[in-house]
Amino acid sequence: MMNAAAQPSEATLRAEVYDIVRQIPCGRVLTYGRIAALCGLPNHSRLVGRIMRGASDADLPCHRVVNASGRLAPHYPAQAFLLTSEGIRLTPSGKVPLKEYLWDPEC
DNA sequence: GGGCTGACGTGGC
DNA sequence: CGCCACGCCAGCC
Numbered sequence: 083m084m085n086a087a088a089q090p091s092e093a094t095l096r097a098e099v100y101d102i103v104r105q106i107p108c109g110r111v112l113t114y115g116r117i118a119a120l121c122g123l124p125n126h127s128r129l130v131g132r133i134m135r136g137a138s139d140a141d142l143p144c145h146r147v148v149n150a151s152g153r154l155a156p157h158y159p160a161q162a163f164l165l166t167s168e169g170i171r172l173t174p175s176g177k178v179p180l181k182e183y184l185w186d187p188e189c
Numbered sequence: 190g191g192g193c194t195g196a197c198g199t200g201g202c
Numbered sequence: 203c204g205c206c207a208c209g210c211c212a213g214c215c
Contacts, residue, residue, distance in 0.1 A: 090212070114197055125210055127197040132213070135196050147196080155196035175203080 090123055092133055099133050102187070106146045109168045110185035111178050113150045120187065131155075146185075152177040 098121045106112050114127040114134075123129070127150075134144050134155070145164040148154055154161045154176060162176060170183055 092212075118197090123211095125198085126212075128195060128210075129197095129212055131196040133196090144196085149196080150198055158196065161196095173203095 090126055090129065092129060092136075095121055095123070095126070095129060096133050096137075099130055100137070100142060103134075103142055103144060103147060105187070106143055106185055109170060109183065111146045111148050111152075111165070111170070111180070111183050112185055113148060113180070115150050116184075117147065148178050148180075150180075152180045154178070 095118075099117055102117050102120055103112070114130040115124075118124065118126045118130045121130075130147075134147055135157075137144055144155075145158070145161040146168075152173075154165075162172060165178065166172060170178060172178060
């Protein structure tokens, strides 16, 4: 056996989520739901969000993770700045146009 | 064991 | 495009 993401828990998911987020290319974004789905947990987007909250910046580009609407994370003011610094142009309302910047890992 | 919370998602207006 | 209600589920008190 090798993959054991059958047990939903922050502890189990953390490693996978970290690994995926680390692979997001510069200038691209992923959604919480997409990350959860990639880990085999379609309805655990909130768990992913919780993990990101507890995740210290370090080498983790957590600013490249937004919700399914392209809305940026609350309590994370620097995110907009970091995204725009990577060339991402936000809408006037401060959201990420997913049609342009959503990253597809299988692409 | 029980109830509230939340870096979410979808659908309706 | 924005706001709201409902559904979802692990984590925390």
